[in-house]
Amino acid sequence: MNNELRLSKSCIGEEEKKAVKKVLDIGFFGMGKEVKDFENELSNFFGRRATCVVNGTAALQLALQAAGIERGDEVLVQSITYVASFQSITANGAKPIACDIDSDSLTIDLEDARKRLTSKTKAIMPVHYAGGVGNLDDIYKFAKDNNLRIIEDAAHAFGTLYKDNLIGSFGDISCFSFDGIKNITSGEGGCIVSDDEDVIKSIQDFRLLGVQGDTHKRFSGGRSWDPDVKNQGWRYHMSDLMAAIGRVQLANFNYHKKSRQDLAKKYFELVKSIPSVSAFNHNYDEVVPHIFVVKIAENIDRKKLIELLKKEGIPAGIHYKPNHTLSFFNQTHISLKKTEEIFPKILTLPLHPDLTKEDITYICSKLEEALKNAKESSN
Ligand SMILES: Cc1ncc(COP(=O)(O)O)c(C=O)c1O
Structure with missing residues (x-):
């Protein structure tokens, strides 16, 4: 690891x-x-x-x-x-x-x-x-x-x-x-x-x-x-x-491509069995993933989840805050139902070719634990 x-x-x-x-x-x-x-x-x-x-x-x-x-x-x-x-x-x-x-x-x-x-x-x-x-x-x-x-x-x-x-x-x-x-x-x-x-x-x-x-x-x-x-x-x-x-x-693209695809497949397989989280369904023989994004359940406090993962040495990200909410673009008046519904639930997990499948297994086991402790009712 x-x-x-x-x-x-x-x-x-x-x-x-x-x-x-x-x-x-x-x-x-x-x-x-x-x-x-x-x-x-x-x-x-x-x-x-x-x-x-x-x-x-x-x-x-x-x-x-x-x-x-x-x-x-x-x-x-x-x-x-x-x-x-x-x-x-x-x-x-x-x-x-x-x-x-x-x-x-x-x-x-x-x-x-x-x-x-x-x-x-x-x-x-x-x-x-x-x-x-x-x-x-x-x-x-x-x-x-x-x-x-x-x-x-x-x-x-x-x-x-x-x-x-x-x-x-x-x-x-x-x-x-x-x-x-x-x-x-x-x-x-x-x-x-x-x-x-x-x-x-x-x-x-x-x-x-x-x-x-x-x-x-x-x-x-x-x-x-x-x-x-x-x-x-x-x-x-x-x-x-x-x-x-x-x-x-x-x-050397074939190496980078295969690493990313293999790691994403591993994530996909492991995330399937973790409660309160789901992965987006891509065919990773066709898609070369740049980031690996999951969707967390509504009752999960995302901020707390990110903090818990950080304590375990796992950085997580949010890709991306909807641009219509950014001041410069001046579109805060519009409503984008699905965007607003999904944005609070997305979370990006580590992905790059220097990771190993063991890293992904570790990340997923810590994710499962952190999700249990980030339920809003457990506050
Ligand atoms: C969706 C998207 N578009 C455009 C860009 C811009 O690319 P660059 O950072 O090379 O300017 C990025 C970079 O992260 C991106 O994620």
Whole structure:
């Protein structure tokens, strides 16, 4: 068993360290050969063009910008997501429209989203929560019927299959995060995958302050000394240091994938027999879980449960406080029935490839005990 249990962890080895050292020794940390190679390898992985950026939030922001989302537009997005989804929308001057969730998958509730359509709705952002995917076919049909762009927030879902197809290998625009604790990491980082050549071309400029053609110049070892800039751009490109880590992680992805899937299967099997808690029903041969979330019974005091677990050396988390309740987004007046019902019951247990099955067994036995002592009636 591990000595210190962590909720999530950046899991890297000697190969990543060697790859970083190689870039350090070369002494070029900008966007060059490593990023170009990482993009090519990701493009082979997905079977279509991948463009790397500085993080997953930037991937979403630039994808929305390239899809033409602008001030006054509305984007449908589930309220239970990392605040990055919402901020990427407001960063474009658009309004995130908080939607309810499907209680089984914690992904966007399309029926609720449908009710929130207006003439200003220009896009939908399905979030592949915890690595799982809702009914994407229905979402794509809904988007087609209503002329919406689809920006998939696939930050949690690197490697997940939907109906035998890799997330990112099909659809409109998919965005991934490679931050330190994701299914693969490049330290920080992210990528956008799409077939839409205009989108990719725009993002290649947007990520380098809007300097036209600078991606091509940098990949051939040069710079644009006589540039033109026609759009708002950002300094959101990936560095060779990050790409060096990402390339090793991608090459070893099968190991990361199998560890996460095996650990989640173990959790699923053990949680089934623990009273007052249930696991969400994913097929862990298809889903590559980024986090492992359980649902606790109504009579459990979650705060107390978290404290009891902490005393046993088990960190637990809450992913995520609904964004419509956050002051900045100014949507506290709306009511999202399922979101409000489920949010107080979700709890995230430790998951990362450095955990062992023995760790999961330990966590579950302590969880069972803690649940008994966290019943509200026992206060
Ligand atoms: C659902 C979701 N979307 C977007 C992001 C943003 O990714 P990053 O942290 O790389 O900016 C995250 C990161 O945790 C996330 O969980």
